[in-house]
Amino acid sequence: MLPHAPWLSWIIPLVGAAIVPLLSFRRRLVEAFSVIVAFTAAAFAFSMIPEVFKAELPVEKHIWLPILNVKAGVILDPLSIFMASVATGIGALCILYSIAYMSEHPGYTRYYSLMLLFVGGMTGLVMASNMVQLYIFWEVVGLCSCFLIGFYYDQEKARHAGLKAFIVTRVGDASLMIGLALLYVSTGTVDFLQLANAVKGIDMGLLTITGLLVFGGAIGKSAQVPLFVWLPDAMEGPSTVSALIHAATMVKAGVYLAARTFPIFSASTTWLLFVSWIGAITAFMAATMAMVSKDIKRVLAYSTMSQIGYMMTAVGIGTMAGIFASQFHLMSHAIFKALLFLAAGCIIHSIGTRNMDEMGGLKDVFPLVYITFLIGAFSLAGIPPFNGFWSKGLIILETINEGFYGLAILSSITAIITVFYTFRMLFLTFHGEKSEYVKKLKHIHMPGITMYIPLLVLAAGCIISGFLEHNFLEFMFPHESFHLHIPENLMLIEYTISFLAIVIGLVPAYLLYFRKTISPEKIVKSSSITYALYKLLENGYFFDKFYYSLSYAVRDFAQSFRKTHTGVLSNNMLAIVAMMIILIILFITFGGV
Amino acid sequence: MFEATHLMLIASSILYAVSICALITRRNIIQVAIALEILIDAANMNFIAFSNMGLLIDPVAHAIVITSIVIGGCVETAILALAVYVYKHYRTLDVRELHRLRW
Structure with a gap:
């Protein structure tokens, strides 16, 4: 581990975000600085990975807010190290990709500063050892998402989308804050490690309500039903921002919160049921919405909601295997969704439209983008041997294994729809005839080399990471001899479901959008x-x-209250005096004087 | 000493009532400014009255009152400056006319 890695992995990007405006006089300087900062943070985060296998993980704490008995600290466990690595790793690749993607936009200082703040905020969120610290970074992430979604602020739609993201997630944030206050009042601590023990004494009803309120924050942040409306609109931002929001920073915070608070609230079966059903319903609804969307980025946004729903379902199963499955799927999703967004970003950057009706036949124009997008799409659809197949299969397997057949059926139906909309997107974008719009384009702006590097890295990740299940299992549970007990026949059922899902989903997509017979x-x-x-x-x-x-x-x-504001000073004074008299009467009557 | 406190409290109440009445009924900004000054004086007098309650005279209350007088002076200056600009702008000092920002 590099010295002070748990602190520096998030302090470096935060400080970097503050320094970027000072370098704004040269574009090249800002770009180079941001890339270096992002990769340094990633190096610090990745250097923590070997720490997991040591006997005892250091938890560094410093005194802060002595009145509340809160100590600022960093928590070092497999979950936080894994999330920090994902956030900084994907963040660094997105920033590298941005050099070419944002090369024509004059607002580069604002862009890079906010991107670094976003990455730093998310890493700080996952490293936080207590709820108060987590909440602060939670808000930092929310603020960055608002500004970055509304990055093209000269467009009315983008401004509106940024504001909408902020306000809708605020509903969840308020719920999270009430939950935290309840948790603090009932247990007297906000530290994650102490909370797991401290909640044992408290009333089950109170624990359930607290858990649901805290999970409300995750619903807002991770765009689950019913607070999902901001995510499709969030596509107004640059594609790199979408990639960062979907793969690494914003929506993963909700999954992280659910996984992090799992040891605290897992005693409540209502909480578990709620989490898993919200996840499964979101997965299904988002997948169905993705079937009809015409906008390539909206399809990807709905698919993110759907995949996050899978992760929530896995958390709600209520076993350590479920947590493992959700984290494994999180890793797969981070890789393939970043890949899909960045590949889609290449196309949008080059031909200047997001409407899939205006694409078509692009596979000859962008062969490398096509291949990487294909790998990402195969992962999303769950086609073996790409990573999505293994992780999604594991979640469905766990639901069957623990006897949640309702969840298993809903998840399997979602898997079918996923295959359908993925191939619909692929066929509409890359196959078939070129649209009139593409034919008319005289000059197609080809993506640069810095855009290809992240694509290739992520595509390699899609292929490799699916086979690392056992290594990942060792990483997540280094000290317990933890095995996934899965009967052989269940494995067979799960493979059958996966293959059936692919066939049932692929055939209509092929007929409708490739052969166009119907x-x-x-x-x-x-x-x-x-x-x-x-x-x-x-x-x-x-x-x-x-x-x-x-x-x-x-x-x-x-x-309707506007009429009462007459603007005349005498009327205002009269109202003040009237209120004063009412207060005095109330005080004399009930004040006990 | 107790008598003095009572007298001061009564006087401050009267001042307070007078100033509130003036704030509600007067329309001229200059008159409103005078009413506000009387309001501040009523509050100051209340402070002085209660500083006399114990065995010793509390000096903290006096210090606060001196500060309050200074701040009151600043507030008055601001209101009078406002009055000058209002007159330049609207050619009147009637507060009912100042409703350009109303719905």
Whole structure:
């Protein structure tokens, strides 16, 4: 381990974010500095990995907020080291890719500063040893996501999306904060290591409510049902930001929180059931929404929600094997989703559109992007031997193994839909005829070398990481002789499910979008039911509309008080005096004087 | 000594009531400024009255009152400066006319 790695892995990017504005006079300097800082942080984070296998993990603590009895510290365990490595590793690759991607944008200082702050915030979040510290970084991550989603602030849609992300996650944050306060009041500590023991004495109902409130924060951050509406809109930001949000920083924070608080709340079966069902329902709903979306980045956004749902399901199974499965899928997802977003970013950067109807036939134009995107898509669809197959299979396997057949069926259906929308996206983008839009493009701006390096690294990761299951198991549970007890026949069932999912999902996608023997529009228009279904999916189950009408109702209610603001000083004084008299009367009546 | 405290409290209440009435009824900014000054004086007098309650006279209250007088002076200056600009802008000192920022 490099000296003070647990601290420096997040302090370096945070300090780097502060230094970037000082270097803003030269673009090259900012780019070089940011890349160096990001890779240094990644080096520090990765250097912690061998620490896991030592007998005792050091937990460094320093006194802070003595009134609350809170000590600032870093927690060093497999979970935090793994998450820190993912956040800094993917973050460094995204920043390297940004050099070419953002080469024409004048706001480079703001961009790199926020990117470093984002990576540093996430790493700080996962290294935090107590809830208060976690909450602070939780807000840092939220703020960065708001600014980066609204990065193109000259566009109305981008500004709106940034604000929406901030406000929707704020609902979850408020819930998390109430949960933390309840936890502190009932146990008297906020330290993760002490909490697991401290909660043993408290009432089960209270524990469940606290757990659900804390999980509310994860619902907001990880875009689970019902607080998912910000994630599809978040696609207004640059593709690199989407890659970072989806693969490493923002949405993974929710999964991390669920996994981190698992030892605290796992005694409550209600909490576990809630977590797993929220996850499974989100996985299903997001996958269905991805089937009809026309925007390539929106499809990827829905697929992220869906995969995060899988991870939540795995956490909610309630066994250590479930936690392992969720973390294993998190690693796979981080790699293939970063790959897919960066590959999609290459295309968007080159041809300047996100609409899949305006693509098509791009595999001859970008052969290398096509191959890497194909690897990422195969991983997402769960096709062997790519990593998604192993990790998604493990989650479905665990649900069957622990007897949650409802979850298993819903997850399997989701797997079928996943295969369908993945191949739909692949066929629409890369195969078939070139669209009129592409044909008209005179000059296609080819991606640069710094864009290819991260793609190739991540593609290699997609192929390799699936085979590292046993190494990863050793890493996550270094001191216990922990084995995944999986009967042989279950393994067979799981493989059958996976292959059936691929076949059932692939055939319609092939017929509809590759051979084009059946027109998807015809199916939609064939009956009123399919049309209604299509509208339902296209509008995201009307959650968005519902929230907007709610916010308009609140606004109109507040507007109705406008008439009372006359602006005349005498009226205001009169109101003050009236309130004063009421307060005095109340004080005399109830004050006990 | 106790008598003096009572008298001062009564006087400060009267000042307070007068200033509140003036703030509600007066329309001229200059008159509002005077009413506000009386309000501050009422509060200051209250402080002085209660500093006399114990065996010793509490000097802290006096110190606070002196500070308060200085701050009151600043507030008055700000209001009078405002009054000058209001007059330049609107050609009137009637507070009811100052509603350009109202809905």
